[in-house]
Amino acid sequence: MSPLPLLRLPFLPLQNIIQNWNIYEICEFAKVSKRTKNIAKVATRKVVNITLYSYESFVIDTFFTEKGIIVPWNHCPQGWRFELKDISERDNTESEAYNENNRTHTFTLTSDNPLLLFLETLQLLFEVFDCSIHSVYWNSWKTEDMRQVIDWMNSFEKVSAIEKVQIVLNKDSLIKFSIFLETFQKKLVRFIIFSDRRGETLIDEIPVKYSNLLEIERIDDHSRAKWVNLSNLLSMNCKTPNLGVSLLSNQDLNVFLRSWKEGRSNSILEALRVYVPEPEDWKTVLNGLGAVVRHPTQVTRRYIEKVWFYGGVDIQRVDGTIGTVMWTHYLGRDKHEKIPKNLLEAFEKTKQEWVGTDSDVVFEERGNEIQVSDEEKVIEQYIPTQNCFNFSFVVWK
Template sequence: MPIALLKFPTDLLRDVFKFCDPFELYKLSKCSKRTQRSIKLSGRKNWRIRYFDPGTVIIYVDHWLYRFEKAEKKEDYFKGSMLKPMSMRYPDEVVDLFFNLLDTFGICRVGMLSIDFRNFESFSNIANILIERNMEIEEFHIGSEPDVKDAAHIMPLVNRMNITQYFECDPRFLCRFHYQLETFPKKVFINWSYWFNIGQLLNNSCVRMELFKSNLSNQDLDVFLRKWKNPETFPNLGWLKIYGKKIDNQSPILDMIPPIQIVGNPRAEVTFGYRKDIVDGVPVSKDDGTVGWLKVELGGRWPELKFLVVNPDDTVITSR
């Protein structure tokens, strides 16, 4: 027997919606615009949403995950499992579904946005709407692609997005374009970072940064570390790691010719939290007394610089 659900008193309707899981609420939202608006009566929770290109959207709260995946057959629409994590097929296009869920549940924070740029238009649509809504994006990941045709248009959008915690960039962008990262979340990882120049390094505000396949030279790194020694610069920096073929033994970094490390006993090991990041590093001090540990190794395919800034609260220094 059909039930005139929307004729229920508001308080009763709110209680009914509170006991529904997101899949049930999503199904109801597809009935009508009025039903979709009514679902917000269930109250605003601290929902987060994740988008994985090309076909998965996840919303989560209180350690529960609800996975929406593209259905290959119409008979699979709205089929879901009650396992954790949960999953449900959906008929919408991915971008439409993403914004449908934002609006239906009143989600105001994106936990992760992962794009592989097979369809730059889709990413552009998502990015522009998130920018218009000024929505926080905790983590943004650009997946690896052998040919990123629209690479020249990527960074201007990234710089306008409100990415707060983590930015990861895996693809090898075309060399003929200029790329500039102007805004920095807490953590940055760039795989093919040849385009990340000294100007960007000097302007970063990261806590942790890792640059692979870098073109930064000894001279660049010397400039950066000398600026770091100023008490007012890079107050957030805790960890810097750079792999680059231009790191060599031809010129000094802080008046030291690489390789840079302490040789002999006792051997110093600097532990950052649960990670053992640097062994035999050389202590470097800011003018205000803050200590960083520097190690530069030239062996292997990619010479490597590691720089760890000591935080007395979570760093342990031992001798080996």
């Protein structure tokens, strides 16, 4: 049987053939010439999600999806994995394999420079398909390899954003953590930081220079590593930073709030939560901010679904936007529920401490709409093992 002259076929039959190929076959076809690359791109028009790892080899996980379609957790799409290995492993690995348990096809490619092949394969995927990087797991990368991948991401214009980056903090990963924060320049939706459960928890100060070029929508720090200082906080451009344990003093919090009030830092902030090493000293934190302490019976506001805040300390930004420091951390579940009596007592105690002081802080009078119950509930949150206290700041739209 003679070979089929693909490039002599009309476009529609050729498109039908290409659309029945797997992702590896499409990439091999695209590498033949500029013409085949353009044909593959026009013929497929597929959206590809990408996840990046590095273990004993470089790994690119891909699966086809549809724009705007969320894949249900219980519907695992068929995945296509590229493993890029050193040429010395060529004889020990099958070039193609299929895992029925997770429905993953694995294609193993070898090179005397597997990192270069990794970047070339990644770039080809972006040039042929409508790609997005969904996740990057930096845990096991070598430092220099990580630098080169970040340099590629920063310089390659088709990488506009990454959905999620995850890193596990231990003594071996500290330099990688710093490198990422100091050098990555693209938009990031979510940055997740974990402690190493198998190793030693980092509780000492970590010197990190946060890049003010990095825009992150959400940070979830589940470690106890103390990397957030005033300089890093002022440099952040993050919507919802949940920053874990920090090095921030009461004076640092005041400087940050002043900067936010004057419109000089984090204009996209929606909610900040961070643990500080000492209880809030309100005279220091609110100094010079022209704050209004809202009475808990006077106002209730909802930040996220089914979570209500009562009272709070309002600060007005130069553009009129209101941000609220939560002077207690009681969260309600209903707009009209009765608030616990110790919430009211905490307000009155704080108010008495300000009597006779030279301050621009204004305390509201008691209201009638929100009733007070006879019960008491926990209104402060902290980490007992480290004597840290929760500082929360919410910006209202």
